[in-house]
Amino acid sequence: MTIPNPIHHPHPDGPTQISQSSTALPARASTLIIGGGPSGLVSLKYAREYGPAWAEGEGPVLVEMEGDVGGTFRWRDYDNAELVSSKQLTCFSDFRPDHPSLPNFVEYLRSYASAFSLWPHIHLRLKVVSLSKIPPERVVDGYRHHAVLRRVLDDGSLAEGQDDIHLTCQRVVITTGLHVLPNIPVIPGLNDGTETIKSPAWIHSSEYKSRDQLRDKEVLVLGAGETGMDVAYESVLAPARKVWMGVRSGFLSFPKVLNNFRVLGSTFEGALPIDGLITNLFETAYVHPWVSASHLRWFVSDFVIRRVLWVLTGTQAGCNQWAGELPPERQGRAYVFLNKSAKAMQFINRPYASLSPLHRLFAHYQDPPLPEGVDDPTIHVVPFPSKFDHTGKAIFSPPPAHRSKEKAWKETCRPDLVVLCTGYRQEFGWLGQGYPRGPDECNVRGVCSDKDLSVAFIGFLRPGVGAIPPMAEMQIQLFLLLTTRSIPLPTTPENYHLLHAKGSRIQYGVDYSTYQATLARDMGAAPGLRELWWEYGWFVVMVYCFGAAFPTFYRLVGPYKSDKAAGIVRTELWDTIKRRGVVGNIFMGVIPMVFYAWVNCMAYLLEGAWILTRPLMGYQISDKVKMRVD
Template sequence: MSDPRVSLPSRTAVLVIGGGPSGIVALKYALETLQYEPGEEPVLVESEPELGGTFRWRSYENAELVSSKQLTCFSDFRYPLTAPDHPSLPNFVQYLESYVDEFKLRDRIHLCAQVVKLDKSTDASDEYSHKATVRNTNPAALNDVAPVHIAAKRVVITTGLHVTPNIPAIPGLNAAPLSDPPIAWIHSSSYQERSQLKDKRVLVLGAGETGMDVGYESVLAPAAKVWLGVRNGFLSFPKVLNNFRILGSTFDGALPIDGLITNLFEDAYVHPWVAASHLRWFVSDFVIRRVMWLLTGTTAGCNQWAGELPPERQGRAYVFLNKSGKAMQFINRPYQAMSAFHKFFFHYIDPPLPDGVHDPTIHAVPFPQRFENGTAIFNPPPAHRAKETAWKTECNPDLVVLCTGYRQDWEWLGAGYPQGPDACDVRGVCASSDPSVAFIGFLRPGVGAIPPMSEMQAQFFFLLTTGKIPVPATDEHYHLLHAKEGRIQYGVDFSSYMSQLARDMGSAPSLWSLVTQHGWFVTFVYCFGAAFPTFYRLVGPYRSSAAPGIVRTELYDTIRRRGVVGNLFMGVIPMLFYAVINLVALVIDVLWTLAAPILGAPPHSVFATSPAMPKAANGKAQPKAKGD
């Protein structure tokens, strides 16, 4: 563990705050792309004694990535083809450590070094205007160790979404009046292993991926009884497509779902009117829900019979898919109602029940209003979940696990700084008023992974802050359509966001450039592949000589594994459909542009977005589309 009194410089070209994947990749690009004086090299400070961020410090027994290795790892340092599609969290932490060693970042990383205050100089001529106060968090350090002060030209904040536990106040549990007898409770950040749940009556509050994991682990512990408190609902979809029985044959392709969306006409060559309308999202939602009904008997999610969202908010346009699907067989048991006729043709095959399970049911209940005498008191669930009746029976847990997420704390940011990424109006990365401060890794994809988004954000920021690209003038259409009352407003569509940043940077390849520079095979993989970050290093300012080889091997493998039928339904048919939609929009655009001067009308007004536009992450209405 390094001592910031000794090893931290007094000034630096870039100060990266946070040692998770976002900070590590930001440091790598800072060292590779910026010019700086000797002794002012970019540095990273991390308050913990080891790197890894949430993947190390929020890990628990049996935790795995819910995004695939193909989409989660960085563009130029890949997992081997033989590795599991969804590595364990300790394995991913080891991947990050190997990344640090591969790119020789270790000497620029300072552990046990926490930024407790960041102030901005009032001297307009001060090039190193960011003044950071860094505290030594090494437990072995003396209490009287003085903080270290660093002056930075640029600051990259990568402290992550999972920082301070979000603990709702629930009367009778952790707020007055407390229940008698008191009920034990923990936040999911304190959950480590299955043994904590064994033989207990467990109430899990929160139906995100962590909540689903803890519910599943409770059944297998085994717990005496398990309830799952669902506030609004969730959308379940397995992280891999397999275990479908179709016309007598079992499909067990084990295809990661985050690699199934194709590029051509969904992210590349999309007319701005089509992007602004979010037509691609609504059409895919409509089709996927019907396919899910055909295969599993329900449209609420993939083999999801309880805890569903309202029908009008089910789909990729609105929510984060819950890809921790192992618990669904236990949640479904009281509600599954597929007819024998339907099941004869299509159905989802649940894995066999583990040995030693006392009660193979997770009882879905609403979020508790309060606790009285050790018993949860519920309001009835919303109307669309009226079939859920477990809340009417006694729910008397002896352990409550709050899987209620996290919040961010920005009190350490001084005056003049954006108070978090919601105040960043430039692609959610920085504020146009000060492009020397970046927030990287704070947007969350509906389907996809944060690390490759952080890599693209770092690329974008260092081009922007050095004046190599202008502040983007085109509008964004990548934010999920959040409910206004939702706690989380930072969701984005992964592929839309990645392709937008690529266009901003000049890294989005045209089909002509792909064919002429890399050949037809790479072009084919790009069209049929998902928004892998390596695609955006085939051309442009971050062009990599390793990218074509990765595309021809690993990324082609994601397409090969779909098979002929899979590529027909997941590739060819969607491409043809969206090609027609985009072509029609283009024709209307051209005709209207030609006719507008004659008619005395402003160009592009035909498909202008309406006043009732969806909100962006900062809560402001998205402006009218000007083009992508």
């Protein structure tokens, strides 16, 4: 059966209003998109604009189990949450209004749906409970997938199975996201069934919404990702009576914007987003394959940045990070996701920061003033607890050797509340036989499998620095070209994966700029300098060279070329470069370009020499063999 679905229509003079759509879910859809977050919306937009042709009434549709679009940004929100990526690397390529706060980004997504007339094709409060492949002998017109959908009621429960909705489709785009099911580690004495009346209360961060939950409590935050840093910071300001943060191996802290450095008596307040500082030329464009495979650019960048951080802040572990650091051999963008929620660092640093007066005269990081009314403005770093005893006390093992200076684990930690900021996991039990179980089984750029180009996983890779939405935009671009056989399967090596430690729970990290540039080359969307100069002039060429891997760059040419792209490059993207100033562009642009130009030129010369000498070496070897035979 088909029934009308409530969808959202933005009211022209106010917030989004819910209304009843006259559009019913069709029985057949050329493309079924599962999930209404940024990845789902951009997939729907591209499927409608650039996807294969479809019969009337069988166009692409998007289904979302919640009552609104927005995904994680809408349903995992909490008070004072902030975006940690810049507008330039969070917005889609051709729709660029401001969104300085997380709630504004949700409105941005709604506006995006309105701007491209997506609402009639979005069906809310529908959950896909199973997806199966139709036997080949029963496939008609390429409709090879059968989805069973169930209505989600207002209380979040599912409707009765007899009212299930059945839909067949030619291709499926899965955009359910990384933040699906809370990842809850089992800790003896806390949540393993052995807890006592004195065991602390606990929640997962998905249940955290405001400071009221933390006020006047002794709080132990477990996890040092961006959410963990946010919750620890909010605990101090609530205020909580005491705050601990449980850290496993460590984290790498950087502010989302570079500011508050005081050098020779002057405070730098440039507010430069760190995710837009990496330049294109010779770092992502015109990179020799040997250089790319060696990850030399990552290691050199990490080496230089660590020394610069020591000069500016007195520590190399992170930007003004004096505790909770990773092992020295794993401190860098090659290995981990940068933690860009740095507000809590001033409270973490308090027992450990030790900058000499002489160093401080030259340069230091200037923390904001301490909040008023906070009795203990310290976040006490401890290891992850092994268990809680019968009195509710957390039991810690000593911290790893590289963090031996941390002593808070020896003190009594008996929290009132434990907040598990331990991330999320994905579950694909609703997928039938023959489907990949996530991006790990997608051998084509983490998007799809070469065994079935009718199924895509969009938005499941996470950048070390950058944002998922523009990556999802390029992923759906690539998928549509592959599913229509418009381009061949990529064959170049995948040199964009972060070097995660073996056994790490998260293995889906990528270097943002390398990944984006790789997909652009796969699609024929990576512009050449001569091509840019010929069509757009020297100014666009200069912005492209000095800019980061902004998604709009990859719509200047190629199969998704946009008339809007050049205007965005000349204005908004030029502004990001201009804000660095002359000195910033010399150190962040010119010097790296010259260095990496030399490295890549050496690689090309060595390759040329190898190609020239190989025939000669082969002749000499064959000649010696012949002499032996004779």
